[in-house]
Amino acid sequence: MSVTDDGRGFDVSAIEATADQRHFGLQGLYERARRIHAQVQVSSRIGSGSAVELRVPGSMAYVAARSRRFWFRRS
Numbered sequence: 001m002s003v004t005d006d007g008r009g010f011d012v013s014a015i016e017a018t019a020d021q022r023h024f025g026l027q028g029l030y031e032r033a034r035r036i037h038a039q040v041q042v043s044s045r046i047g048s049g050s051a052v053e054l055r056v057p058g059s060m061a062y063v064a065a066r067s068r069r070f071w072f073r074r075s
Contacts, residue, residue, distance in 0.1 A: 004051040009044045036060045 015026055026042060029052075033040040037057050044050035
């Protein structure tokens with residue numbers, strides 16, 4: 001999955017360096033990606049927008065039909 005924008009952008013390294021102090025968004029993104037064995041790449045330049053790319057392993061993205069459980073019951 002890839003998400004891009006043409007916004008103001010930001011300094012990724014500065015945000016990552018202060019994640020424990022103020023900016024939990026990227027830190028949370030990286031933590032969640034690790035939980036599902038995904039790879040995430042964030043790129044941005046001030047004045048040029050930002051891009052986030054998430055690569056999820058097929059084993060996490062697709063579930064075999066026999067192991068699916070529905071959250072609802074059929075009447």
